[in-house]
Amino acid sequence: xxxxxxxxxxxxxxxxxxxxxxxxxxxxxxxxxxxxxxxxxxxxxxxxxxxxxxxxxxxxxxxxxxxxxxxxxxxxxxxxxxxxxxxxxxxxxxxxxxxxxxxxxxxxxxxxxxxxxxxxxxxxxxxxxxxxxxxxxxxxxxxxxxxxxxxxxxxxxxxxxxxxxxxxxxxxxxxxxxxxxxxxxxxxxxxxxxxxxxxxxxxxxxxxxxxxxxxxxxxxxxxxxxxxxxxxxxxxxxxxxxxxxxxxxxxxxxxxxxxxxxxxxxxxxxxxxxxxxxxxxxxxxxxxxxxxxxxxxxxxxxxxxxxxxxxxxxxxxxxxxxxxxxxxxxxxxxxxxxxxxxxxxxxxxxxxxxxxxxxxxxxxxxxxxx
Numbered sequence: 001x002x003x004x005x006x007x008x009x010x011x012x013x014x015x016x017x018x019x020x021x022x023x024x025x026x027x028x029x030x031x032x033x034x035x036x037x038x039x040x041x042x043x044x045x046x047x048x049x050x051x052x053x054x055x056x057x058x059x060x061x062x063x064x065x066x067x068x069x070x071x072x073x074x075x076x077x078x079x080x081x082x083x084x085x086x087x088x089x090x091x092x093x094x095x096x097x098x099x100x101x102x103x104x105x106x107x108x109x110x111x112x113x114x115x116x117x118x119x120x121x122x123x124x125x126x127x128x129x130x131x132x133x134x135x136x137x138x139x140x141x142x143x144x145x146x147x148x149x150x151x152x153x154x155x156x157x158x159x160x161x162x163x164x165x166x167x168x169x170x171x172x173x174x175x176x177x178x179x180x181x182x183x184x185x186x187x188x189x190x191x192x193x194x195x196x197x198x199x200x201x202x203x204x205x206x207x208x209x210x211x212x213x214x215x216x217x218x219x220x221x222x223x224x225x226x227x228x229x230x231x232x233x234x235x236x237x238x239x240x241x242x243x244x245x246x247x248x249x250x251x252x253x254x255x256x257x258x259x260x261x262x263x264x265x266x267x268x269x270x271x272x273x274x275x276x277x278x279x280x281x282x283x284x285x286x287x288x289x290x291x292x293x294x295x296x297x298x299x300x301x302x303x304x305x306x307x308x309x310x311x312x313x314x315x316x317x318x319x320x321x322x323x324x325x326x327x328x329x330x331x332x333x334x335x336x337x338x339x340x341x342x343x344x345x346x347x348x349x350x351x352x353x354x355x356x357x358x359x360x361x362x363x364x365x366x367x368x369x370x
Contacts, residue, residue: 001093001126003134003150004066011143016075026079031318033083034090041091042311045098051307052166054095059158062089066151070144089154093123094314098306101299102167105306110245116296117241121234128230185301188357190316193298195350196257196290197320198327199264199343203283204229205328206339207276214336217273225276232284237292249297250354256289257351264344268337291317 004011012018012026045051065085072078100119104112137146208222244252263282270276295313302309323346331339 001090001130003130003137003146003153004069007134007138007143007146011069011146012075012078015143016073016078018075022075026075026082028322029079030082030086031322033087035315035318037087038091038094038311038314039308041088042094042098042307042309045095045307046305049166051095051099051102052161052164055092055099055161055164056158058089058092058095059154059161061085062092063151063154063158065089066147066154069147070151091311092157094311095307097295098299098310099164099167101296101306101310105303106167112296112299114238114241114245116299117237117244117292120241120292120295121237124230124233124237128227128234185357186298186312188353189298189301190312192253192257192350192353192357193290193294193313193316194319194323195346195353196260196286197317198323199260199320199346199350200283200286200290201317201321202324202327202331202339202346203264203267203343205324206331206336209328209332210336210339211273211276215271215273215276221273225273225280228277229280229283229287232281233288233292236284236288240288240293241296244293244296249293249300252289252293253297254351254354256286256293257347257354259289260286260347261344261351264340264347267340268344 009023009027012023018026041054045054062085065081068081068085069078072081097116097119100115101112104115134146137149141148204226207225208219211217211222211225212219240252259282263279263286266279266282267276270279294316295310298309298313299306327342328339331342
């Protein structure tokens with residue numbers, strides 16, 4: 001995913017010769033399909049003992065889907081592959097976290113949040129190294145080489161996951177009243193995370209444009225800023241993961257939201273690249289607390305449905321990114337600095353949503369953990 005996603009727009013434009021409208025449709029429809037397919041597979045993985053098989057199926061689907069991108073240059077065929085095969089492959093992320101959580105719940109439940117944080121750190125490492133590696137591959141072997149490499153990685157994942165044991169089913173919650181309460185908790189969490197992750201995604205997407213157009217920095221400056229943030233995330237995710245074992249995960253997420261308010265507010269006042277570099281510590285804290293601990297937070301809301309809970313979390317990221325897209329377009333018309341004002345507003349509303357769910361969460365989670 002970290003290899004192909006950053007270059008998909010360039011591929012569709014240069015190789016497939018997609019129009020701006022076709023490009024926009026592709027980039028919108030594909031994540032929506034992934035959201036729908038991921039949700040269905042998340043429910044299925046909790047209802048049947050097939051989580052390992054879903055991991056293998058997702059990897060094989062990814063290998064076949066990306067293999068089509070090696071040889072096919074027809075827009076509609078590639079769109080069909082994206083909304084089917086690659087949508088199934090997209091479930092790998094949620095199912096991997098769910099598998100890790102379920103496995104630890106059977107051996108050492110207290111360490112489950114920390115193990116999930118380790119997996120989240122691996123994901124961050126993939127996004128630190130993936131795009132630069134993809135850039136080298138494209139420059140040396142073109143998009144054909146990029147999709148060959150991606151398909152090969154998917155095949156390796158399929159071979160590795162095929163050797164994992166099937167974990168069976170989780171113990172189902174019998175208290176239907178509690179599950180009814182859970183639905184309301186999840187609604188607050190979904191709204192809060194969509195807005196917080198939308199604010200974060202908007203800030204990251206606007207960063208290169210803000211630095212080059214407003215602060216008159218270089219593309220290299222933008223790369224340095226984003227790379228620094230990604231590097232800081234890695235130890236912070238592990239640290240917050242260790243805290244999530246000992247302390248209330250909801251409070252940790254709220255802390256991340258509070259830091260987001262400070263970050264967005266200070267970004268509005270920046271007038272030099274060095275100031276933005278200093279602020280990346282705050283940005284990394286937000287991402288680590290909200291997006292790192294967020295996975296285990298959602299899983300704690302539905303401990304007996306790890307596949308569905310993790311898919312809900314990944315869906316909030318998808319919807320947040322989709323929300324950030326139009327807002328970035330608006331910022332391009334009225335000034336890129338306003339992207340951080342919009343992010344501030346989104347963060348305020350997101351924190352409010354999480355606070356509204358606070359009383360229910362604090363009472364419900366311990367009871368479900370017993």
